[in-house]
Amino acid sequence: MKLRRAVQLLFLALFAVLIALTTFPLKAKLPVDLFLRLDPLLLIGASIAARTVISGLFAAVVMLALTALLGRFFCGWICPLGTTIELTDDLLYKRRKRRWPNAQRVGRGLKYINLIIILVAAAFGYGLTFLLDPIALFTRAATYLLHPAAMLLANTGLDVLRPVALKADWVKLYYAELHQPLFSSGSLAAAIIFITILMLNRLQRRFWCRSLCPLGALLGLFARLSPVRRQVGATCDHDGKCKRTCETGAIFDDEIQYDPAECILCWNCVDDCHLNVTAFRFASPLPQLRQPLDVGRRRFLVGLAGGAFGALLFRSNPARAARPDKLLRPPAALPEDDFLKRCIRCGQCVKACPTNTLQPDWGEGGLEGLWAPRHQMRLAGCDQGCNVCGQVCPTGALRDVPLYQKRYAKIGTAIIDQQRCVVWAADKFCLVCDEACPYNAIYFAENEQGKRRPYVDRRHCNGCGLCESVCPVDGQGAINVYPDEQIRLAQGDYADEARRRGFLFERGVAEDKILSTGDGGEAYGD
Amino acid sequence: MDVTRRQMLKMIAATGVVVAAPSLTDIAMAAADPRVVAFKGEQAATVRKIVERLGGIGKFISKGDKVVIKPNMGFATAPLRSSNTDTVVIRTLAELALEAGAKQVQVLDNPVHPAPLCKVRSGIVEALAGLDDVFVQWVKNEKFFGDVVIPNGRQLKRTQVMKAILECDALINAPMAKSHGGAIVSMGLKNWMGAVKNRQEWHSTFNMHQAIADFGTYIYNEKRLKFTILDATRVLATGGPGGPGEVRHLQTIIGGFDPVAIDSFGLSLSSWNGKNYKPHQIPYLKIAEEMGLGSSDLSNLRSA
Numbered sequence: 001m002k003l004r005r006a007v008q009l010l011f012l013a014l015f016a017v018l019i020a021l022t023t024f025p026l027k028a029k030l031p032v033d034l035f036l037r038l039d040p041l042l043l044i045g046a047s048i049a050a051r052t053v054i055s056g057l058f059a060a061v062v063m064l065a066l067t068a069l070l071g072r073f074f075c076g077w078i079c080p081l082g083t084t085i086e087l088t089d090d091l092l093y094k095r096r097k098r099r100w101p102n103a104q105r106v107g108r109g110l111k112y113i114n115l116i117i118i119l120v121a122a123a124f125g126y127g128l129t130f131l132l133d134p135i136a137l138f139t140r141a142a143t144y145l146l147h148p149a150a151m152l153l154a155n156t157g158l159d160v161l162r163p164v165a166l167k168a169d170w171v172k173l174y175y176a177e178l179h180q181p182l183f184s185s186g187s188l189a190a191a192i193i194f195i196t197i198l199m200l201n202r203l204q205r206r207f208w209c210r211s212l213c214p215l216g217a218l219l220g221l222f223a224r225l226s227p228v229r230r231q232v233g234a235t236c237d238h239d240g241k242c243k244r245t246c247e248t249g250a251i252f253d254d255e256i257q258y259d260p261a262e263c264i265l266c267w268n269c270v271d272d273c274h275l276n277v278t279a280f281r282f283a284s285p286l287p288q289l290r291q292p293l294d295v296g297r298r299r300f301l302v303g304l305a306g307g308a309f310g311a312l313l314f315r316s317n318p319a320r321a322a323r324p325d326k327l328l329r330p331p332a333a334l335p336e337d338d339f340l341k342r343c344i345r346c347g348q349c350v351k352a353c354p355t356n357t358l359q360p361d362w363g364e365g366g367l368e369g370l371w372a373p374r375h376q377m378r379l380a381g382c383d384q385g386c387n388v389c390g391q392v393c394p395t396g397a398l399r400d401v402p403l404y405q406k407r408y409a410k411i412g413t414a415i416i417d418q419q420r421c422v423v424w425a426a427d428k429f430c431l432v433c434d435e436a437c438p439y440n441a442i443y444f445a446e447n448e449q450g451k452r453r454p455y456v457d458r459r460h461c462n463g464c465g466l467c468e469s470v471c472p473v474d475g476q477g478a479i480n481v482y483p484d485e486q487i488r489l490a491q492g493d494y495a496d497e498a499r500r501r502g503f504l505f506e507r508g509v510a511e512d513k514i515l516s517t518g519d520g521g522e523a524y525g526d
Numbered sequence: 527m528d529v530t531r532r533q534m535l536k537m538i539a540a541t542g543v544v545v546a547a548p549s550l551t552d553i554a555m556a557a558a559d560p561r562v563v564a565f566k567g568e569q570a571a572t573v574r575k576i577v578e579r580l581g582g583i584g585k586f587i588s589k590g591d592k593v594v595i596k597p598n599m600g601f602a603t604a605p606l607r608s609s610n611t612d613t614v615v616i617r618t619l620a621e622l623a624l625e626a627g628a629k630q631v632q633v634l635d636n637p638v639h640p641a642p643l644c645k646v647r648s649g650i651v652e653a654l655a656g657l658d659d660v661f662v663q664w665v666k667n668e669k670f671f672g673d674v675v676i677p678n679g680r681q682l683k684r685t686q687v688m689k690a691i692l693e694c695d696a697l698i699n700a701p702m703a704k705s706h707g708g709a710i711v712s713m714g715l716k717n718w719m720g721a722v723k724n725r726q727e728w729h730s731t732f733n734m735h736q737a738i739a740d741f742g743t744y745i746y747n748e749k750r751l752k753f754t755i756l757d758a759t760r761v762l763a764t765g766g767p768g769g770p771g772e773v774r775h776l777q778t779i780i781g782g783f784d785p786v787a788i789d790s791f792g793l794s795l796s797s798w799n800g801k802n803y804k805p806h807q808i809p810y811l812k813i814a815e816e817m818g819l820g821s822s823d824l825s826n827l828r829s830a
Contacts, residue, residue, distance in 0.1 A: 159669070169630055171661040175670070355640075383640075422730045430729035431707040435638055435768050444707065472726030 004076065004266060008083040015080040019142045024354040024388040033348055033394035035080065035135050040064045041118070041215040042136060042344055045129030046395050048122035049341040056394050067219045071226040075209055075216055076247065076264030081134040081197070082209055086247070089201045099203040103243045103251060105294075106203070108210060108262070111217040112295040113303040118214050120307020126315050128307075130345040130371070132214050140371065141194035143347030144187035144360055151180050182379070183350070186362030186371055190347075210248045210262065220261035221293075227285050230263065232256045233277030242269035242278065260288055317366035325482055327364045328375040328463070330389045331382060331409040332399040335488045342397035345371035349389035349398055355380035357465065358389065373398075375411065377465030377481050382411065384438045384464055401494065407505050408494035410487040411463035414441070414456050420478035423454055433467035433479050439505050442467060442479075458485070462498075462505045529827060531794060531802075538778055539566045542830035544579075545787055561821070562782040562791045563830060569614040569759055569779065576755065576781035577622055579830065586752035589627030591695035594688075595619050598701045598717050599635045599650055599664070601768050602643035608760040608773045611702040613653035615757045615779065619698055620660045632690050633662040635720045638768070641666055665690075671723040678817070679740035681732040686723040699754040703792040705766035705799050708734060710808050712767050713789040714754045715742050715819075735809035742819045746785055756780040756792050764799050786811055786820030794824065 015035055021028040036042060036057070043057040063074060075082050100106050114132055121128040130136045158176050165173035200207040209216050236255060243251045246269055250262035270278050295303075319327065323336075330349060333339045350358045350373050357380040360371045373389070375382065387406040390398045401409065414433075422428035434442040434454060441460035447453045456479070463481045471477035487497055498505070529537070537543050542565035563579045565572045577583050587593060597611035605613050616633060623631045633654065637644045641664035645651055654660050665671075671686035691697055701717035708729065709716050718741050719725050728737040745751055758778040765771020774796055782788045790805040805811045805822035815822050 162669075171630060171632060171663075175661075175663050175665070177667060428729060429708040429734040432726065432729055434707060470726075472730035474730075 007077050008086070011078045012080045012083045015138075016142075019139070019147060019351065022143070022348050022352045022392050024352055024383075024386050026352070026388050026391050032352075032392055033346070036139060036344070036346055036348075036394040038063050039133065039135045039215065041115075041133050041218050042129055042395070044218070045118050045122045045133070046127050046342055046344060048119065049125055049127035049129075050338065051125075054342065054395050056396055063219075064222055067222040068225040070228055070265070071223040071260060072216065072219045072262075072264045074219060075213075076266045079134060079209075079215075081138040082206070082264070084138070085198060085201060085206055085208060088198045089205055093201045093205070096202070098205070101244075102204065102246065103249045103253065104204075105249065106211065108294040109296070109299045110211045111213055111220075112293070113299055113306065114212060114214040115217040116295075116300065116303025117307040117310055120304055121311040121314070124308060124311035124315075125341065126311040126368070127341045127344065128310050128314060129214075130343070132212070133344070134208075134213050134215050136344045136346050137190070137193060137197075139346040139348065140190045140360075143351035144183055144371075145191040145194070147351060148181045148183060148187070151178050154178050155180055179354075179356075181351075181356050184359045184362050184376070186360035189362070190360070190371060204249065206247050209264065223263070224261050224289055224291075225285055226260060227282050228265075228280055229260070229283040229285070229288075230258050230269065231279055231281050231283065233275070235275055235277050237275060239274070241272045241274070245269070245272050259291065260285070261293070314367045314370075317368040319364070319366045319369065323483060324364050326480075327361075327369070328377065328412050328465075328481060328483055328486075329488070330358060330373050330375065330398050331406050331411050332387075332390050332401045332494070333373075333488060334397055334399065335490055338490055339397050339488075340365075340368055340372065342395040343372050344395055344397075346394065347371070347373075348392040348394070349373050352388045352392045354386055354388070355383050357382055357469075375465060375481070377468040378477055379469065381436070381466030381469040382464045399489075405494045407462060408487070408498040408503070409462075409489075410485060410494075410498060410503060410505075411465070411483075412481045412486050413458055413463055413484040414461050414465070414467050414479050414481050415484070416454060416456055416479045417477075420473055420476070421454065422473060422478065423452075424478075427451070430472065432470050432472055436466040436470045437461075438464060438466060454479075459503055460505060462503070531796075534794060534827075535566075535776070535778075537827070537829065538564050540829070542566070542575075544828045544830045545782075545791060545824050545826055560782060561784040561787045562780060562824075564778055564780040564791065565830065566776075566778050568777075569612055569757075570618045572779045573615055573618040573755060573781075574622065576779055577753075580753050580781055580783070583622045583626045586698075587623055587626035587628055587696045590629045591623075591627070592690075592693070593623040593628040593631045593696045593698065594691050594694040595623070595631060595633045595698045595700050596691070596717065596721055597633060597635060597650075598704075598712070598720065599633075599644060599648055599662075600637035600639065600720050602637075602639040602647040603769060604647060605649045606760070606773070607769050608702070608762045609704065609767060609769045610648050610650070611700050611757045612759045613649050615755060615759065616650060616700060617653045617657070619700055619755060620654060620657055623696070623698075624657065624659065628696070629659065631657075631660045632694070633660065634665055634688055634690055636666060636688070636723065636725065637664045637720070668723050674744060676740055676744040678743040680736055680817075682728070682737040682740035685741070687721055691721055694750060697748070697751045699751065700757065701754070702757040702759075702761070703795065704762035705764055705771065707766065709738070709810065710803065711789070711793055711798050713792045714756055714785050715739070715789055715810060715814060718742070718745055721745075735813055738810040739813040739817055739819065742785055742814050743817055746819055753781060753783055754785065754788050756788050758792060758795055761796050763796050766798075784820035786815050786822050787824065788820075790822040790824055 018032045022032040040060040043060040197208045247266040251258045358373045359376040361369045361374045390400040418424040439460045465481045467479045468477045544560045545562035599610040601609035603609045672689045674687045706712040758776045763772045
């Protein structure tokens with residue numbers, strides 16, 4: 001159906017535009033996390049895990065209500081992953097023989113198992129939702145893989161043009177560069193899941209949507225209530241075309257009956273009906289509510305056990321008790337336990353981060369911290385004029401606090417390794433960390449031998465990591481940020497808390513290293 | 527001739543000064559071949575006056591030349607904080623290059639602070655606005671740097687220098703005078719640290735003072751390097767290189783060809799972090815003089 005494809009492309013384009021706009025400074029009029037905010041599975045999963053209703057996602061109840069009214073239209077018309085699956089299918093698999101015929105019902109119940117696993121794990125206090133929620137995983141693939149790849153392509157193009165620009169004296173083009181994000185190998189795992197989902201079409205068209213998607217399962221449960229019903233006239237000649245072209249194989253063998261929990265309202269059956277006897281009309285949902293769900297007692301128990309086991313597996317993490325040295329969360333991240341329960345690993349903070357210091361965690365925090373944002377200070381420090389990570393977080397795992405508060409949300413403390421520092425160990429003329437520090441927390445003083453040596457004044461260090469990023473020593477820096485004295489608050493004022501503990505991070509000391517106009521468009525200078 | 531700082535500043539203010547080569551005792555000859563020229567006054571007029579005394583811009587830049595100006599603009603600080611070369615000085619040099627017929631002028635530095643911040647906060651983009659064919663760039667990516675061998679370097683034997691510098695027809699060194707936590711003072715010789723890609727290794731791998739002098743043996747032997755304009759309009763007497771620190775309004779500009787003499791002259795204009803220094807107390811000046819880059823002897827001081 002042409003109209004449906006147009007609507008799908010429109011939403012896919014909107015999804016891409018919102019990802020592109022997830023950047024610093026944040027200028028978008030729409031919330032850049034719109035699709036995540038409309039995802040009821042994220043709302044339910046993360047809310048149960050965090051034991052509180054996550055207000056940022058509350059709009060998703062609208063999606064549940066609309067699904068109860070209209071059916072799984074989200075899957076067929078809006079879901080950017082669904083659209084991408086269809087487009088990939090048209091491109092790669094349309095003419096190939098599938099593993100199973102379109103109408104064969106294979107593993108339909110798996111998606112309910114996935115849903116139960118997520119809900120049970122959430123009840124055990126672990127937000128496993130991020131792993132298989134289609135919007136979270138697609139956003140993650142876009143932020144961790146597709147966007148960096150697009151930038152690499154564009155920059156390669158610019159490199160090709162560079163010699164031409166040089167010859168033609170187009171100086172601006174010669175120097176043109178796009179910010180190229182670099183990500184740790186965790187992005188590869190996110191990419192593999194995404195690509196696998198696309199390749200599952202080899203089995204059946206939209207195999208992910210039919211058999212695996214937990215959001216599809218949740219919406220399917222509500223779609224059973226919908227009074228919008230497929231009806232077939234008595235003159236149907238049973239040529240079987242609707243059965244073959246249904247996007248999700250929702251039509252039963254008799255071609256009259258269908259499963260409303262599976263139907264995504266693609267209306268292929270309406271378009272392809274050569275007798276024009278198929279239509280969607282209002283009717284009572286009651287008769288079909290009596291149809292059994294694709295989930296029996298055995299599957300329910302599997303889901304239950306899987307959820308409990310999943311929660312145990314992901315939560316049995318020594319990092320909880322023995323925090324790794326370099327596991328630094330973004331400023332204004334909730335206390336670690338709350339943070340991990342809420343974070344849906346969408347990667348929006350990582351995408352928006354202007355310095356690239358935020359990286360998807362891959363191993364540091366154990367399975368539990370998989371893909372959650374962490375600082376890689378050696379790569380880049382945290383810009384002190386930016387608070388975009390909190391602004392784009394859909395779940396409040398990172399608090400959206402004003403710039404001033406963010407500076408007081410102390411990430412950690414920089415500590416000089418005197419064995420590695422070239423001034424301490426080799427008497428070199430280095431002052432690079434001091435040059436970079438935005439709060440003059442690094443100072444030079446004479447040591448016991450009367451030599452000028454760098455020290456950190458912990459009262460003025462908020463752990464921004466600019467020093468670590470510029471330290472000229474090879475390998476690990478000679479000045480490193482550790483989580484010592486980090487300030488993580490579930491609520492309340494960071495500046496008050498920091499001052500109470502004797503910290504002072506005031507610009508004006510060296511505001512030159514603080515970028516621009518994070519909140520309120522303030523511009524400060526001399 | 528031994529002069530105090532007070533006398534020197536008075537002289538610059540009254541008539542400007544010239545430092546001639548030690549053998550040139552005749553005032554007329556000294557004026558014709560100055561190692562250092564210094565004047566006090568409004569920046570644009572003073573830069574023009576100095577370039578005239580150095581031989582006129584037409585002596586250095588021909589029609590159709592590609593010109594690179596290398597100021598010290600590595601800090602994302604507002605102009606009055608004085609961690610960067612004065613914006614009027616930079617603009618005047620660009621204007622002079624255009625007047626001499628330059629096809630294109632690039633104003634370049636490899637900054638200490640992030641490039642986007644320097645662009646927003648240094649005021650240099652605004653200062654150069656309206657000058658066609660003048661481009662200001664903060665350059666960090668290694669694709670814009672090319673390999674250079676330094677045969678006379680003692681420690682720094684090879685490095686990567688901005689390709690635009692390697693390929694230009696005329697290069698102008700446009701540093702400012704400021705205190706420096708690692709090098710004591712930063713002026714003309716130290717300014718070249720912002721022309722190379724790997725500035726970190728000057729701190730970590732080499733003796734920085736030796737590396738500064740080593741690079742000098744390369745760049746001051748390049749024919750395309752035409753002259754130095756050392757900006758002492760507002761010197762950052764303490765807290766350098768980034769500041770904030772004490773800003774002294776000397777309103778003085780120094781020009782010339784001899785890197786050791788220029789920096790020695792600049793050194794004499796102020797105390798630095800509260801101490802007074804002689805040229806031989808600045809290790810890189812001492813090494814540079816030993817390596818034959820120039821002379822710190824300022825005894826042939828004349829009224830200009």
